[in-house]
Amino acid sequence: xxxxxxxxxxxxxxxxxxxxxxxxxxxxxxxxxxxxxxxxxxxxxxxxxxxxxxxxxxxxxxxxxxxxxxxxxxxxxxxxxxxxxxxxxxxxxxxxxxxxxxxxxxxxxxxxxxxxxxxxxxxxxxxxxxxxxxxxxxxxxxxxxxxxxxxxxxxxxxxxxxxxxxxxxxxxxxxxxxxxxxxxxxxxxxxxxxxxxxxxxxxxxxxxxxxxxxxxxxxxxxxxxxxxxxxxxxxxxxxxxxxxxxxxxxxxxxxxxxxxxxxxx
Numbered sequence: 148x149x150x151x152x153x154x155x156x157x158x159x160x161x162x163x164x165x166x167x168x169x170x171x172x173x174x175x176x177x178x179x180x181x182x183x184x185x186x187x188x189x190x191x192x193x194x195x196x197x198x199x200x201x202x203x204x205x206x207x208x209x210x211x212x213x214x215x216x217x218x219x220x221x222x223x224x225x226x227x228x229x230x231x232x233x234x235x236x237x238x239x240x241x242x243x244x245x246x247x248x249x250x251x252x253x254x255x256x257x258x259x260x261x262x263x264x265x266x267x268x269x270x271x272x273x274x275x276x277x278x279x280x281x282x283x284x285x286x287x288x289x290x291x292x293x294x295x296x297x298x299x300x301x302x303x304x305x306x307x308x309x310x311x312x313x314x315x316x317x318x319x320x321x322x323x324x325x326x327x328x329x330x331x332x333x334x335x336x337x338x339x340x341x342x343x344x345x346x347x348x349x350x351x352x353x354x355x356x357x358x359x360x361x362x363x364x365x366x367x368x369x370x371x372x373x374x375x376x377x378x379x380x381x382x383x384x385x386x387x388x389x390x391x392x393x394x395x396x397x398x399x400x401x402x403x404x405x406x407x408x409x410x411x412x
Contacts, residue, residue: 178232178269181221183410184285184336188217191283194292195366196380197353209361210292215284220277221407223327223338224250224346230262238265242388248327250344252403256373256385259347259406266408273411279350281409282376289333289341291379322391322402345377345390345401352382375401 193213199206230251233239239261242253254262259276266274283290322343330342340346351373355366375381375390381401383390390400 178266180270180272181225181229181266181408181410182223183219184222185219186215186217186281186285186335188215189284190214191280193280193283195353195355195363196279196350196374196382197355197366197369199353199355199357199363199366201357201359201361206357206361208355208357208363211362213280215280218277218281218284219410220281220285220337221410222336224344224405224407225259225262226327227251230254233262233265236265238262238268249324250327250339250403250405252324252344252405253388254347254404254406255388256347256383258388262406263408274408275411276347276349276406277409279348279374279376279380282346282348282350285335285337286340286376287333287335289378290376324403340376341378343377343402344405345375345381345383345403347383347404347406348374348376350374375404377401 190212192210194210195208199208227244227246227249230239231241231246234241240258242251242258244251244253256276263274263276266272277285324344325339325342328338330339332338333340351368351370353366354369356364358364371385372382373385375383379399381390381399383401383404387393388404390404391402393400
């Protein structure tokens with residue numbers, strides 16, 4: 148099973164390749180505009196994350212091809228120093244992680260969106276969290292699918308399948324934080340994707356019903372649980388700042404929670 152899963156990951160990574168261009172930006176008064184990377188339009192193999200059933204039994208939805216329009220995203224995760232500027236301005240909550248050129252962690256979904264709103268006001272531009280599809284497109288080969296095998300599995304086998312896939316994707320990485328850039332760049336020029344800091348997206352956990360062929364027959368988002376992207380995706384309750392000690396609704400818990408933003412316009 149592991150060999151076939153690794154092969155599927157290689158095929159997916161090849162399909163995600165795209166030209167990325169680093170875009171240096173002007174510096175608005177008082178705020179340094181983050182360095183960004185432009186991601187070309189392209190297609191991804193996407194599988195919704197959540198709880199689905201087929202004929203009354205828990206099941207895994209099939210993968211479908213999704214077109215993702217081009218977008219511009221931060222090259223690095225938001226740093227502690229950048230986040231502290233928002234704290235000093237009274238627009239973000241101080242989460243007590245200190246300063247320095249490390250990814251800002253210990254943030255929940257509301258913290259990330261508050262920072263996006265503040266940065267938008269400071270720069271006169273629109274900054275937001277990426278969608279699930281945008282994040283996956285940007286992550287390219289630095290992410291994988293830890294969903295259980297498709298088909299009818301008993302609950303114990305489903306949990307074991309998901310656990311094994313998550314462990315395989317994570318490898319032997321340490322939870323120790325590294326300075327920004329410490330995990331290198333992916334094929335699109337984005338830094339630290341697939342390191343040990345999972346990133347909040349604007350995506351919501353889904354609940355739905357599958358047709359006999361595995362396609363989604365009905366689906367509803369549950370936005371009290373948001374999707375965080377990393378080596379594998381995780382569904383995390385939106386008010387949680389440290390999912391390693393609880394609050395992960397689906398999948399293995401992230402080591403750390405941080406974020407990077409998309410710039411519109």
